[in-house]
Amino acid sequence: MLPSDPGVVELLTRGRLSIEGRLVDASNATLFCAISGGDETAHCVYKPVSGERALWDFPDGTLAGREVASYLVSRTAGLSVIPPTVLRSGPFGPGMVQLWIDTKEGDDLVDVLPPEDVPAGWRAVLRAHDRFGEPAVLVHADHPSVRLMAALDVVLNNADRKGGHVLHGTDGNVYGVDHGICLHSEHKLRTVLWGWVGERLPEDVVGMLRTLRAGLDDVAATLADHITTGEVRALRTRLDDFLTAGEFPSPGEDWRAIPWPAF
Template identity: 70%
Template sequence: MQPTDPGAVELITGGRIDVEGRLVDASNATLFCGISAAGVEAKCVYKPVSGERALWDFPDGTLAGREVATYLLSEAAGLHLVPPTVYRDGPFGPGMVQLWVDTKEGDDLVDVVAPREVPDGWRRVLRAMDRFGDPAILTHSDHPSVCLLAALDIVINNADRKGGHVLHGTDDRVYGVDHGICLHTEPKLRTVLWGFVGEAMPDEAMEAFRTLRSCLAGGLSGQLAEHLTRAEVRAVGRRLDALLRDPVFPAPSEDWRAIPWPAF
């Protein structure tokens, strides 16, 4: 099943979850599961609230809700950059359930390579040295949907956009995952997708953000309020207003570390 399939949301909302394993590289409990209903089967990620690790700047028990809120924002904007994501009960209590995205093998959208190996058109983010002392470049694709994801990250104030969170699906679409550390009221943008700094936002992003601003004035704010504080919902509106006034990709702030660590 692909994230854009019509029955995806219904399946992850009401399907039976069977835990098959754990993604051990994740900092919070992240379980790989099968999910099934009425003869339809797929894979999903289940993150129970009981497995969240406490963070000093994000209240306990809120990470799953932030993942769902990010999905709601992406859908309301018409961007469809986040796989179907819901908040529901599961084998270890309530948490976030998200449809698994099958990816194109060997087709990463973010990479660290030698300077001469940067693919044509890719954006250079950071110059560094590898473990052998040789020069290396953190770089990412210039795919239009990567640009849209970088724009969405500004709206959701993503504090943890690692390279491994940018997926190139087998359906040839780009998806962002792992949005638990987002939507804080204070500026915290931390991402590997800095390659568009200073450029004008694409028209598709601006149209999406105008749509999203209208949705916030309607029923979307109530949906978000199930997962975020009122202050956090208002902060989304302020970030949108700022982008609509000045539709340019911002530069990293000097007030906090601009790239998550590890970067992948």
């Protein structure tokens, strides 16, 4: 089943979950599941609220709801960069359920490479040295969908856009996952997608932001089921400020601008 299929949200909401494994690299309990309903089957990720790790700056038990709210914002903006995501009960209680995205092996959109191996046109984010003292560059593809994702992350105030959270699907589309620490009212943007710093927003990004602004009031009440009313107001303010500035922001000097680890 593809993210664009009309019945995918219904399947994620009402289908029967069968746990097949666990993603052991995730910091919170992240379970790989099969889901079935009627004649439809798919794979998905299930993150139970009971398996969330406590964070000092995000209220306990809110990460699953933030994932759903981020998906709703993406959908309202007319984007499909976040896979369909719902909040529902599961084998370990309520949690986030998101459609699994099959990826193209060896077709990464974010990487750390020796300078001489950086593909033409890719955007450099950070220059450093690897553990052997050799020069290395954190880079990402100059891809229109990655750029839209970077712009959406500004609005979502994504505090954890790692390289491994940017997926190139086998369907050819680009997806972002792991939005549990988004939508805080305080500025927390941490991302590996800083390649467009200071550049004017292109027409596709401006169009996306205007679409989101036009639909935000209609979805605000639903967002308030997952985040606070203060966080909904902060979302609106970030969006308006971003449109007014008309350019991609630069990292600030008073917080760590790249998540660690970066992948």
